[in-house]
Amino acid sequence: MLGLLGALQLPAAAAQPVGAWHAGVFPVSEFLSYTSHYGSRIGPGGSAEWHHGLDIAAPLGTTIRSWWTGVVQDLIDDERCGIGLVIRSGAYEHVYCHLAGRVEAGSLRSGPVTLVPGQWLRAGQPIGQVGMSGRTTGPHLHWGLRYRGSWLDPARILRAMAESRRALAESRRALVESRRTLTESRRAPAQNQREIAENQRRARVVAPKGPYGPSVASFR
Numbered sequence: 001m002l003g004l005l006g007a008l009q010l011p012a013a014a015a016q017p018v019g020a021w022h023a024g025v026f027p028v029s030e031f032l033s034y035t036s037h038y039g040s041r042i043g044p045g046g047s048a049e050w051h052h053g054l055d056i057a058a059p060l061g062t063t064i065r066s067w068w069t070g071v072v073q074d075l076i077d078d079e080r081c082g083i084g085l086v087i088r089s090g091a092y093e094h095v096y097c098h099l100a101g102r103v104e105a106g107s108l109r110s111g112p113v114t115l116v117p118g119q120w121l122r123a124g125q126p127i128g129q130v131g132m133s134g135r136t137t138g139p140h141l142h143w144g145l146r147y148r149g150s151w152l153d154p155a156r157i158l159r160a161m162a163e164s165r166r167a168l169a170e171s172r173r174a175l176v177e178s179r180r181t182l183t184e185s186r187r188a189p190a191q192n193q194r195e196i197a198e199n200q201r202r203a204r205v206v207a208p209k210g211p212y213g214p215s216v217a218s219f220r
């Protein structure tokens with residue numbers, strides 16, 4: 001398992017026990033495509049800008065889910081992000097933008113969801129719906145991730161989640177296999193006994209009887 005830590009290539013500070021990443025939840029229930037990756041890109045004004053997140057295209061109204069268990073830290077209502085929120089999970093903050101709905105009187109209303117700062121969320125809990133609020137040309141979720149205040153590429157976290165799920169499935173398979181081997185090794189003496197008994201039975205059949213050959217007893 002330790003070898004996987006290196007394979008993940010996450011920033012050293014962001015390295016969690018590898019087994020933990022599988023608990024993350026992909027933040028939209030319906031995925032169409034990634035429309036803009038994390039990093040440098042040409043902005044709407046034609047000049048280079050840094051994109052602090054991953055844009056995930058999804059149909060209008062698609063359920064947005066909290067990536068991790070955490071607490072609602074901030075609600076957002078501005079020109080760029082539109083309607084959105086920040087959730088804190090330990091040293092991680094996850095940001096969600098361009099939601100449907102509105103922020104009103106200190107709470108976010110998006111589809112059937114109402115959220116207030118300080119509210120606890122479990123991983124995968126619905127936190128709103130995909131909309132067109134803020135600076136966007138089509139319905140998508142802008143998903144940003146900060147670790148101790150520094151932006152991370154969410155695609156790396158998604159890869160870590162996939163890798164962790166794969167490792168978990170593999171270790172479960174290995175566990176099942178080792179249990180099977182153990183069961184077989186426990187069964188083996190009984191099987192040997194059966195084979196011995198069978199050999200003895202055959203021995204009786206082929207063993208010459210009478211005073212001129214070995215007696216049945218000598219095969220036991």
Ligand SMILES: [Zn+2]
Pocket residue numbers: 036051053054055141142143
């Ligand atoms: Zn974006």
